[in-house]
Amino acid sequence: MKLLLATCAKIPPEAIGCDLALKKALEHRGVETVLRPWDQIEPQEEAKGHAAGVVVRSVWDYTEQSEKFFRWLHGLRDEAIPVINEVDVLLWNSNKRYLLDLIAHGVPCPVTRIVDQDPEIETTASQIPGDRLVLKPCIGESGVGVTLVERHQVAAQAEALRAETGRSDLLLQEFMPEIREGELSLVFIDGHFAHGVRKRPNPDDFRVNGRYRPLAPVLVVPEKEHVAAAEEVLRHVSGRPVYARIDGILRGGQFVLMEIEVIDPALYLDMVPASANALADAIVAAIRPS
Known part of the structure; x- marks a missing residue:
């Protein structure tokens, strides 16, 4: 079986440790795994049997050409190529209006x-x-x-x-000024909690994205109630994402959702080999169900 891990052209594949860890885990299971920029994956060509499926990973330039990206996702679906995560879930998550859906379901979020x-x-x-x-x-x-x-x-x-x-x-x-104390990222694989990471912004900033020089992420063991809160968020996502990252801050001890990421999140698999193996197993099961 051959799988494509969709990446982006602006970052060399060898620079993304998370994707390399997943590739290694998949190949250990006998899956031929190719890292390729998403806009170099042609749905009609792959439909001829070149690949068993596409795993959307570090597509970190998709918002720069979002309409093309959305057409590409629709093309994969039209050609009946298995996509992880599912196309409808990716499209829903691509626009932050999804937060209004979650707020309507009672998920604690910033106003x-x-x-x-x-x-x-x-x-x-x-x-x-x-x-x-x-x-x-x-x-x-x-x-x-x-x-x-x-x-x-x-x-x-x-x-x-x-x-x-x-x-x-x-x-x-x-x-939410609590962001300065760090954002808690909870990674889920096939609906099950896998591991947690805390990300803290640079003291001169409030954003934890890599471009703003945040402090190095650290693995943490979250409180059970915070994992339960993230599980509740995930229950309101249509379908069952094979992977998801739930980001939140703590306000008065309560987990407050900042974002849910099911398109292209850093999953820190290179920090947690067991999670890389778990995700590889989940992907294989989703692409080739028994």
Whole structure:
């Protein structure tokens, strides 16, 4: 069996330890595994029997050409090529509007509003607590465009961010100062908790994305109630993601969801070989069910 791990052209495959750990685990199970940029994978060609499936991994440039990426996902589905995670789950997770779905199900999240060329953005901002708010594109990754803004500058900053990113729909959120104590990332494989990582921002920043020089992530053993809270989040995701990362902060001891990642999260498999093996087993089972 041959599997393709979809990556991106802007980062050499050998630089992504998580994907290399997964590749090694798959190959140990007799699976031929190829790392290839997603936009170099042709659905019609793969449908001729070249690969048994595509595992979407470090596609860290998809938001730069999102419409092409979405067409590519639809192309894989149209050709009946197995995709992990499932295409519908990936499409749902690609737009941060999904947070509104989770909030509607009672998942604790920062106060969140969508501003889509909203002429009343200052009125919308007044519904969110705090003097500083977080502004970000609804379709975005790696922290691109994530901005901490003063309330009185929201309208100007939104206009500037739209010009910078070309995105009209933006997310406006309550700023959670607890992020400075670290974000808790809980990794799930086939619906089961695998391991936890704490990520802390650089002391001069509030973002934990790699481009902002955060402190090195560390493995942690989370409290049972925090794992249970993340499991509850996962229950509200349509389908059953083979892999997922639930990111949150702790406010008053409660797990508050920041994001759920089922498209291209760092899973820290190179730090936890047992999880790499578990994910390889789950992928093989999903692609080639008994």
